Amino acid sequence: MELIEYPDRDLLSLGLADRLTADLAEALRLNERASFSVPGGTTPGPVFDLLSEQALDWDRVSVVLNDERWVPEDSPRSNTGLLRKRLLVSKASAATLIPLYAPAAQPEDKIAELAEGLVPHLPLSVVLLGMGADMHTASLFPGADNLEAALAEDAPPLMAMRAEGAGEPRITLTAPVLKGALSLHILITGAEKRAALERAQHLSATQAPVRAVLGQAVVHWAE
Numbered sequence: 503m504e505l506i507e508y509p510d511r512d513l514l515s516l517g518l519a520d521r522l523t524a525d526l527a528e529a530l531r532l533n534e535r536a537s538f539s540v541p542g543g544t545t546p547g548p549v550f551d552l553l554s555e556q557a558l559d560w561d562r563v564s565v566v567l568n569d570e571r572w573v574p575e576d577s578p579r580s581n582t583g584l585l586r587k588r589l590l591v592s593k594a595s596a597a598t599l600i601p602l603y604a605p606a607a608q609p610e611d612k613i614a615e616l617a618e619g620l621v622p623h624l625p626l627s628v629v630l631l632g633m634g635a636d637m638h639t640a641s642l643f644p645g646a647d648n649l650e651a652a653l654a655e656d657a658p659p660l661m662a663m664r665a666e667g668a669g670e671p672r673i674t675l676t677a678p679v680l681k682g683a684l685s686l687h688i689l690i691t692g693a694e695k696r697a698a699l700e701r702a703q704h705l706s707a708t709q710a711p712v713r714a715v716l717g718q719a720v721v722h723w724a725e
C-alpha cells in the first residue's frame with residue numbers, strides 16, 4: 503500500500519483528480535476504450551467536480567459505480583443520481599454510464615442483465631474506491647450475507663449484498679473485479695477513517711473487507 507497525505511481536502515481533491523486523469527489518459531493511449539469505476543457516498547463529490555472538467559477523450563470512457571444502493575435514481579440515496587449530477591456533466595457528459603441499477607423490487611431480479619452490460623468493459627482500467635469507518639469498501643461490508651463469496655477468487659463480477667450497516671439492499675462489484683484493475687486508488691478523509699485504515703492492515707479481509715484491495719492501492723488521505 504502506498505499512502506499519500508495531503509495538507510487539506512482541497513489539495514487532496516486536486517491531487518487525486520490529476521492522478522486519475524493521468525491514469526485514464528494513459529489507459530486511453532494504450533487502448534481504444536477505458537473503464538473507470540467510482541464510489542458513491544458523501545466523500546467523492548469535489549473530486550467528481552474537478553474530473554468532469556478535465557480534457558480527456560471522455561467519449562472513449564465507460565463509467566461504472568463500485569456499488570449501488572437498491573433505490574430509484576431520484577432517491578437522495580442513489581449513487582447513480584450523484585454521478586449524473588457531479589461526474590457525468592460538462593466534458594465528462596460524453597462518457598458512457600454502465601448501469602448498476604434497473605427498476606425492480608430487489609437486486610437479484612436484475613443482476614444477470616446488469617452483469618451482462620458490465621463484463622465487456624472488464625478488466626477495469628482505473629478504480630477509485632471509498633471506505634467506511636467500519637472498513638467496508640464498495641458494498642463489501644463486514645458481516646454481510648454474501649461477503650465470503652464476493653471475496654473469493656472465482657466470484658462473479660457483480661453480487662447482491664445485504665448488511666446491517668448498509669441500509670437498503672446493495673449491488674456491488676466483487677473483489678476479483680476490483681483487484682483486477684490496472685490502477686487502484688482509495689479516497690479517505692478524517693481521523694476516524696485513517697485509524698480504521700491502520701487497523702485494517704492487521705486484519706483479514708473478512709474482518710476488514712478493504713484489506714482485499716490494500717496491497718495494490720494508492721490511498722489518498724487528508725484530515
Ligand SMILES: O=C(O)[C@H](O)[C@@H](O)[C@H](O)[C@H](O)COP(=O)(O)O
Pocket residue numbers: 541542543544545546568569570571581631632633634638639640641
Ligand atoms: O454506496 C456507498 O456507500 C459507497 O460506494 C461506499 O462504499 C462508500 O464509498 C463508503 O461507504 C464511504 O462513504 P462516505 O464517503 O459517505 O463516507
